[in-house]
Amino acid sequence: MDHDPVSLDEVKRSLPGANITTIKESVFELVRGNKDISSVDFVYSAGLYDYLKPGIAKRLTSYMFKTLNSRGTLLVTNFTPYTPDIGYMESFMGWDLIYRTHEDMLGLLQHINEDEIASTKIFYNKDRSLVFLEVTKT
Secondary structure (H helix, E strand, O other): EOOOHHHHHHHHHHHOOOOOOOOOOHHHHOOOOOOOOOOEEEEOOOOOHOOOOOHHHHHHHHHHHHHHHEEEEEEEEOOOEEEEEEEHHHHOOOOOOOOOOOOOOOOOOOOOOOOOOOEEEEEEEOOEEEEEEEEEEE
């Protein structure tokens, strides 16, 4: 799912024959509840949460989790405040991101019933510039 049809076409082109369904949709339509999606085994978001304010990020996390089948997995990544190149990214690239800590990532689960979560794992890349939240549904 993406709002960009070119990205969706790339998924189809890169994975011919894979059992993947692409959907053109915006984040805001999802959190408004205007799209009913269910029965997926894996949902991930890379490069999106860095731009989402906490309230929207929590609602989107809850929505994505609801789409999962039993034992399905949600994976979210975000830049951290430990990113070594923040000054360069902001000053020269105009890349003003929302950075999240371990606690912030756990906070994304605020609207999900704990009984529905089989496991939660938070981990980082090598230089701790990226944090990953992996949640598996019961």
